[in-house]
Amino acid sequence: xxxxxxxxxxxxxxxxxxxxxxxxxxxxxxxxxxxxxxxxxxxxxxxxxxxxxxxxxxxxxxxxxxxxxxxxxxxxxxxxxxxxxxxxxxxxxxxxxxxxxxxxxxxxxxxxxxxxxxxxxxxxxxxxxxxxxxxxxxxxxxxxxxxxxxxxxxxxxxxxxxxxxxxxxxxxxxxxxxxxxxxxxxxxxxxxxxxxxxxxxxxxxxxxxxxxxxxxxxxxxxxxxxxxxxxxxxxxxxxxxxxxxxxxxxxxxxxxxxxxxxxxxxxxxxxxxxxxxxxxxxxxxxxxxxxxxxxxxxxxxxxxxxxxxxxxxxxxxxxxxxxxxxxxxxxxxxxxxxxx
Numbered sequence: 001x002x003x004x005x006x007x008x009x010x011x012x013x014x015x016x017x018x019x020x021x022x023x024x025x026x027x028x029x030x031x032x033x034x035x036x037x038x039x040x041x042x043x044x045x046x047x048x049x050x051x052x053x054x055x056x057x058x059x060x061x062x063x064x065x066x067x068x069x070x071x072x073x074x075x076x077x078x079x080x081x082x083x084x085x086x087x088x089x090x091x092x093x094x095x096x097x098x099x100x101x102x103x104x105x106x107x108x109x110x111x112x113x114x115x116x117x118x119x120x121x122x123x124x125x126x127x128x129x130x131x132x133x134x135x136x137x138x139x140x141x142x143x144x145x146x147x148x149x150x151x152x153x154x155x156x157x158x159x160x161x162x163x164x165x166x167x168x169x170x171x172x173x174x175x176x177x178x179x180x181x182x183x184x185x186x187x188x189x190x191x192x193x194x195x196x197x198x199x200x201x202x203x204x205x206x207x208x209x210x211x212x213x214x215x216x217x218x219x220x221x222x223x224x225x226x227x228x229x230x231x232x233x234x235x236x237x238x239x240x241x242x243x244x245x246x247x248x249x250x251x252x253x254x255x256x257x258x259x260x261x262x263x264x265x266x267x268x269x270x271x272x273x274x275x276x277x278x279x280x281x282x283x284x285x286x287x288x289x290x291x292x293x294x295x296x297x298x299x300x301x302x303x304x305x306x307x308x309x310x311x312x313x314x315x316x317x318x319x320x321x322x323x324x325x326x327x328x329x330x331x332x333x334x335x336x337x338x339x340x
Contacts, residue, residue, distance in 0.1 A: 026172030028196055029107050032188035033061060035181050042247045043290050043312070044144040045180055046151060047191060050105030051076050051116075060144045060151040061191070063178060063221075063320070064243030064309065066162025067155075068104065069095050069117040072138060074152035079118035085163040087117065090246060090309065092128020096121040099164045106167065110193060114165035127300050144245070154245075159209065159324050161218040168193065168322075169217060175200070175323040179337045180244065180315040183290050192337070195321060202337075203321050203330030205272055205279045210327075217324040222305050224329060227271045227278065228294070233261045237275045238307035242320055242329075246311035248293040253306045255298075262286055262294040270314065272331055280331055282317040291316070 037043050048056035049068075054076035059068075069087060072079075082100030089095075097119035105111050122141045124131035133141055142150025157168050157176070168176050173194045181189035192199065200206075209219035222241035228251070229235035236251055262268065264287030271278035284292050291313035299306040314320070319337040321330030 025196070026194040027109060028199075029109055029193045031107050031191040031193060033178070033180060033191050034058075034188050035183075035185075037183075037290075038145055038149065041290065042144075043183060044151070045189075045244050045312070047106075047155070049153070049155065051153075052103050053105075056105065057153055058151060059153040059155045060245065061178075062154055062156045062243070062245035063158055063322075064241055064245045065089060065154070065156030066158045066160050066166050067099075067117060067164030068102075068114065068167060069097070069119050069143075069154050069156075069164060071119050071122070071141065071143070071152040075118055079120065082118070083115070085117050087163040088125050090243075090250070092124050092131030093133045094123055094125050095119045096123070104167050106171075106193065110171065112167045112170045114167040114170055117164040156245075157322070158241075159217075159219040159221040159322055159327075159329075160212055161216065166324075169324045173323075174217065174325040175321070177319055177321050177337060178244070178315065179319045179334060180312065182316060182334075182338075190337075195323075199337075200321060200323070200328075200330060203319075203332040205331040206321075207273075207329050207331075208327060209329060217327070219324065219327040220305075221322070221329060222307065222309075224272065224331075225274050226308055226310060227275050228268060228308060229271065230262070230266050230268050235271075235275075236308070239305060240308040240310050242311075242314045242318075243309050244312045244315060246291075246309050248291055248295050249311050249313060250295040250297060250309045251307070252297050252299045252309070264288075264293075268294070270310065272314075272318075280318070280333070282314060284313060289316075 050056045080100040082098035085099045097117045099115040102116035122133040140147045144150045175195040177192035212218040223239040226240035227235040227237040266286045270282045273279040
């Protein structure tokens with residue numbers, strides 16, 4: 001089935017007027033997004049979050065996963081009893097713990113209660129025995145880095161159903177915008193919470209997502225239509241995820257693509273939208289700059305999809321809108337919302 005048939009641009013509509021007074025709009029709040037470059041050149045993005053009233057901790061921000069997970073070093077008190085959960089990541093790491101209602105302070109003006117995973121164990125899944133958690137005690141394990149180098153909490157803000165809650169889905173509008181800092185920026189980017197209808201109108205591409213479940217606001221956010229191409233090679237087209245937690249682009253399939261077709265120095269274009277009518281394009285040089293490598297691999301047995309994990313690279317050129325109430329992801333040039 002063609003991608004163009006699976007995804008449609010969202011048509012904006014105006015609600016009819018009523019005689020009842022409209023409720024006060026939710027406050028639009030901008031939360032700083034910071035970046036840290038590790039010794040291997042990988043950039044990770046993070047925000048500060050308070051947990052059960054304690055002082056804020058640095059939390060890795062990940063659009064490629066769902067849910068808040070706290071390693072023991074980020075837990076402000078003894079872990080509560082809750083629902084057993086497991087969450088696995090593309091790196092092969094599996095976090096194991098219990099999910100329990102927890103108050104999260106995203107900003108002094110935004111407090112939400114969500115089910116958070118109080119992690120007690122990090123290990124490797126069977127298919128990735130060499131994962132970053134291998135032979136690392138939980139006290140030393142860190143997310144997004146190496147032993148004792150990285151983060152003790154991760155916040156996944158994807159729109160799918162996760163082992164733990166995405167707290168942004170519990171905010172007033174259920175809509176937010178991610179504007180990452182550019183790699184050479186000295187100041188932060190911004191996470192815009194309670195994005196407004198006026199914000200949404202500024203997005204050039206709006207992709208309606210497919211529902212993941214019959215009940216609840218859960219959507220397949222790994223289905224953005226994207227083509228990866230260079231002048232002298234046929235394009236690779238398929239569903240894509242925009243993933244701030246992935247260091248490079250990675251194309252997975254049931255067969256091995258020709259990796260030699262995408263060598264360092266090749267000039268490559270990412271086109272967003274249906275293959276026969278892309279609305280936005282982004283060009284990069286393979287191997288030049290953070291996130292600009294193209295990797296290939298076979299789909300893991302536990303994976304629910306195959307396609308392109310575009311990593312954090314798209315965010316260098318795009319601002320991205322997420323709306324769990326409407327099931328929409330929007331894309332527009334980053335300059336539309338970039339920090340002055």
